[in-house]
Amino acid sequence: MPTFKPTHTLLVRLLAVLGGGFLGGALRYMILTDFSFTTATGSGVYLKPSSLSDFLDIRLLVINTVGVFVATWLLLGGMGNSSPDAPGRLFWTTGILGGLTTYSSLIGELGSIWGDSRFLAVLVGTIALGAAYGAGLLAFWLRRRWGQGSR
Secondary structure, eight states, rough: OOOOOSOOOOOHHHHHHHHHHHHHHHHHHHHTTTTTTOSSSOOSSOOOOOOOGSOOHHHHHHHHHHHHHHHHHHHHHHOOOOOOOOHHHIIIIIIIIHHHHHHOOHHHHHHHHHHOOHHHHHHHHHHHHHHHHHHHHHHHHHHHHHHHHTO
């Protein structure tokens, strides 16, 4: 009876996710700290909003929206036909884009806004999710148009 050996070892897949996650997370951290290695307060990256303009961190919105767009684009392209446990797919989608996008930070921000204004928390959450949904649809539409034009 033949035995089936996995194409890629568990260690290779694990290193792909860890390496990509490290790079994506480091990039996100640098973007959220204005590409500096220290913060102004020294207490961390995420500060409690003090004014209305601080409620929606545009950098966080852009990071998540671009991450959804790129992931959708990649998965609708050649990576969508690869195995879900292929090291390249794990490195880029689960690793780099998973480390770059930070929906847990979005939830943290929404939680801090919730105590001040539930309406603003729902509004900011709706804007963030709507932008991500729109980015996914845009990538889908562009990938489809690009695919039809190349025939």
